[in-house]
Amino acid sequence: MKLTHTKVWSAAIAVTMSYGTTALADGHTADVYAPYAGTTLVVNFPAHPHYNAVLEVLPEFTEQTGIEVEVDQLQYLKMRERQTLELTKDEGDYDLISYVVFSKADYVYADQLENLAKYFMNPKLANPKYDAEDLIDGYVQNIGVAGGAKGYLPGPTGSLFGIPFGSETSVLAYRKDIFEKHGIAVPETYDDLLKVACQIPEVEPGMGGMASRAASGHQASHAFLLHLAPLGGRVFDDEWNPTINSAEGVAAANALKTIVDCGPEGSQTFGPAEAAASFQQGTSAMFMDSIAFAAGFEDPSKSKVVGKVGYALHPKGVRRGSQTGGFGIGIPSNAQNKEAAFLLMQWLTSKEGDLKVAMAGGNPSRFSTYANAELNAKYPYSATFGEALKYADPDWRPIIPTWGKINADIGTTMSQVLTEGLDPQEALDGVAERARAIMDEAGYYTWQ
Amino acid sequence: MSTANANRLTPYLFLAPAGVVLAVALFYPILYMIYASFLDWNPSQRIGEAEFVGLRNYVKLFSDAAFLESMGVTLKFAAVVVSVEMFLGVGLAMLLDRNIRGMSLLRTLFILPMMIAPIVVGLMWRYMYHPTVGIFNKTLKSWGFESIPWLSDGSWAFASVVIADVWQWTPFIFILSLAALQSLPSSAIEASRIDGASGWQQIIYIKLPLMLPVLIVTLLLRLIDSFKVLEVILVMTNGGPGLSTEILSLRINRTASEFRELGEAAAMSNLLLIVLLVLTFTMFIYNKAQDARVARQRKAEQEA
Numbered sequence: 024m025k026l027t028h029t030k031v032w033s034a035a036i037a038v039t040m041s042y043g044t045t046a047l048a049d050g051h052t053a054d055v056y057a058p059y060a061g062t063t064l065v066v067n068f069p070a071h072p073h074y075n076a077v078l079e080v081l082p083e084f085t086e087q088t089g090i091e092v093e094v095d096q097l098q099y100l101k102m103r104e105r106q107t108l109e110l111t112k113d114e115g116d117y118d119l120i121s122y123v124v125f126s127k128a129d130y131v132y133a134d135q136l137e138n139l140a141k142y143f144m145n146p147k148l149a150n151p152k153y154d155a156e157d158l159i160d161g162y163v164q165n166i167g168v169a170g171g172a173k174g175y176l177p178g179p180t181g182s183l184f185g186i187p188f189g190s191e192t193s194v195l196a197y198r199k200d201i202f203e204k205h206g207i208a209v210p211e212t213y214d215d216l217l218k219v220a221c222q223i224p225e226v227e228p229g230m231g232g233m234a235s236r237a238a239s240g241h242q243a244s245h246a247f248l249l250h251l252a253p254l255g256g257r258v259f260d261d262e263w264n265p266t267i268n269s270a271e272g273v274a275a276a277n278a279l280k281t282i283v284d285c286g287p288e289g290s291q292t293f294g295p296a297e298a299a300a301s302f303q304q305g306t307s308a309m310f311m312d313s314i315a316f317a318a319g320f321e322d323p324s325k326s327k328v329v330g331k332v333g334y335a336l337h338p339k340g341v342r343r344g345s346q347t348g349g350f351g352i353g354i355p356s357n358a359q360n361k362e363a364a365f366l367l368m369q370w371l372t373s374k375e376g377d378l379k380v381a382m383a384g385g386n387p388s389r390f391s392t393y394a395n396a397e398l399n400a401k402y403p404y405s406a407t408f409g410e411a412l413k414y415a416d417p418d419w420r421p422i423i424p425t426w427g428k429i430n431a432d433i434g435t436t437m438s439q440v441l442t443e444g445l446d447p448q449e450a451l452d453g454v455a456e457r458a459r460a461i462m463d464e465a466g467y468y469t470w471q
Numbered sequence: 472m473s474t475a476n477a478n479r480l481t482p483y484l485f486l487a488p489a490g491v492v493l494a495v496a497l498f499y500p501i502l503y504m505i506y507a508s509f510l511d512w513n514p515s516q517r518i519g520e521a522e523f524v525g526l527r528n529y530v531k532l533f534s535d536a537a538f539l540e541s542m543g544v545t546l547k548f549a550a551v552v553v554s555v556e557m558f559l560g561v562g563l564a565m566l567l568d569r570n571i572r573g574m575s576l577l578r579t580l581f582i583l584p585m586m587i588a589p590i591v592v593g594l595m596w597r598y599m600y601h602p603t604v605g606i607f608n609k610t611l612k613s614w615g616f617e618s619i620p621w622l623s624d625g626s627w628a629f630a631s632v633v634i635a636d637v638w639q640w641t642p643f644i645f646i647l648s649l650a651a652l653q654s655l656p657s658s659a660i661e662a663s664r665i666d667g668a669s670g671w672q673q674i675i676y677i678k679l680p681l682m683l684p685v686l687i688v689t690l691l692l693r694l695i696d697s698f699k700v701l702e703v704i705l706v707m708t709n710g711g712p713g714l715s716t717e718i719l720s721l722r723i724n725r726t727a728s729e730f731r732e733l734g735e736a737a738a739m740s741n742l743l744l745i746v747l748l749v750l751t752f753t754m755f756i757y758n759k760a761q762d763a764r765v766a767r768q769r770k771a772e773q774e775a
Contacts, residue, residue, distance in 0.1 A: 100728075107731075133516065240711060243711075291624075435537070
C-alpha cells in the first residue's frame, strides 16, 4: 500500500528540538525529573517475556529519577479486560498502560488515550536526543499511529497515541541439524515452505513439519492471517468490501491446512504455547511465529534444541509481509500523573532504555538496538530479526472496532476447515458474507 | 397511631431490612441486565452513553447461526451429561447402599471430584487428553491401538467434555441418592422382602418410586448447573474445534469480552435465564403437586 507518511510525531520532535534544548543541553537530567521525584506511577503491563525484562530495568529508572513505579502485571487478554473498565472511570488508577495492538482502535476511538504531540512539544518533558527516526517505522505505524488511512493506519491525518514497546514480527525458526542431515534448503518462498513442511515427516518419522497455532478462535485466525499477507491477500479492500474470499485467501487457507496436516500430532488444537513447546521439545522441525519465542528456544532449562535453531525471514509469497503485533505503551486520558508517565515512557523507549531492556531479554523497538554489537553477541539472531522488520506489514490485519467479532468468526470457521474438512472457498465465502453484515451494521458502508 | 395499626405494621418493619437487601442484591442486577439487553453497548462506553436499540439484540440472536448452534450444543450437552450422570450416580448409590467397612472414607473419596476447582479439572483433563503426552493416548499406543483425536475432532471433543463433566458431577448425584436411599423406611423394604420380591423388583417397585421426589430435585439442580458450565470447557477446548463445544455460557463470555457487545451478551444471558426459570418453575410446581398429593392421601387415610 502506498501512503504518504507525514510523521506527526517526528514533526513534534523537530519542534521540541528547536525550543527545548535548554532543559537538557548541559546534562542536568536530574533537574528534568526533580519536580516529579517522589511521585508513584502505577503502570499496567502484560505478563510477557519483554515486560519481565522491563521489570529488571525499572529500578534503574527509579534510582535516576526518584520516580517510583508500581507494576500491575496481567495476562494480556485479562489486561485488556481490566483496561476496558479502568479507562471508562473519571480518575483512572493507571498512569501508563501497555496495550495490545488490536486495542488501539477501541481506545483511540473512545478517546481514552492521550495524543502524544503535546508532550513531545513540551520543552520541559521532551528529550531532544530521543531520535524518533530510529524507532522501527513499521511498529510505530502499526501500534502508535491512528487516524490516517482507513482510520487505523498512518497517513496525512494520523497522529501518535503510543510508542511501540515489546513489539513483534514473525520469523521462521528451523532445526539446522535436521535440515543439514537431509540436505534440505531453508525455505525462501511459500512453495518451498509447504514442500519442506510435508517432506519432514517422511524423512524424519515421528517429527512434524511445522508447528503452528490452530486452535479454534483467535489462534486459528492468527495463523491464517500470517499466510494471507505474504500470499497477496487482504481481509478488506480500501472501501471495506470483504476480499478475504479471494483466490489469495483460499491459497492462505490451503497453506494453513497443509501445514497443520503435515504438522506434529494434535496440531489442530495448538495455541502458541503448545506450538512453541512442540518445537522446543524437538517434535517439529519448523516454527513460524513471533520473535518473542526465540529466547525460550535458547534457554537450556526449557528447551531441547538449544544451539540447533536457525532463523530466517518469513518466506515470500507474492510479496514479503511478516506480521506486526505485540504491545505499545500509552498514557490513559484519565491518568493522574501524565507528565511523569511520559517521562517514564520516554526513558524506557530511549536508545539507552531500549538497549537495556533488550539486553535483559526484551524485544527492541529501535533499529540502533538491533545493530548493537553487544546485543548481537548475546543474542545472535538479532541481526536476522532486524532484517525481518524491514518487511513488517502494518496492514496484515485490520485494527478496527468490529475486528474482535470478525476475527473470532475467521477463527472458528478456519478451525472447521482444519478439523471438519469444510471447503476453504465455501468457508471464506461465509466469512465474507457475515463480515459484510457486521461492517454494514457498524456503518462502514455509509459513504457507498 | 393506634396500637392495632402499629401491631399490624410490625412484621413489615422486621421484614424491611431483608426486603432492601433483596432489592439491592438481587433485583437491581437483574433489572440492570434486562435494561442492558436493549442497548447497543460496548465496554468502552458507560451505560449512559449506550444507544437504546429496543429488541434488536434479541432479533439478531435468533438469526445468528453461531448463537443457535451454541444453543443446540448446550441443550445436547445438558441432556447427555444429566442422563449419564443420573444413571451412574443412582446406580452407584444402589451398589454402595450396604454396610461395608470404611464406607465413610469411601464416600469422601467418591465426592472428591466435585470439590476440585473447575479450572483445575479443566487443566487436568486437558493434559490427560493431550495428543502425544496425555495418559489416554499413551496408554492406547502402548496397547497397540491408534491414538484418538480427543480434543481435535468435533465429535470427539464433545465426547471428551461430556466425560470430564460426568467424572466431576456424578458424585453429586451419588451422594444425594445415597442419602435418599438410606432414609427410606425399612418397613416397606422388609415387607417387600417378605412378599418375595427379588433385588431388581425391590429397586424398581419400592426403592425408585420412594426416592423419586429426591431424584427429581437432584435432576433439576444438575440440569440447571449443566446449562451454566463454563470454566472446564473454557480451559479444555475454548469452544472448539469449530463451534462443536461452544456452550452458551462460553458464547456469552466471548460476546462480552472478545466481541465487545455487552448488550448482545445481556440478551443471551436473559434467554438463558428464561430457560432456567422455566426449569425452576417446573421443579417448584412438581414439589407443590407432590405436597398436594401427600396431603390428599393423608386426608383420605384419616377419613378412612
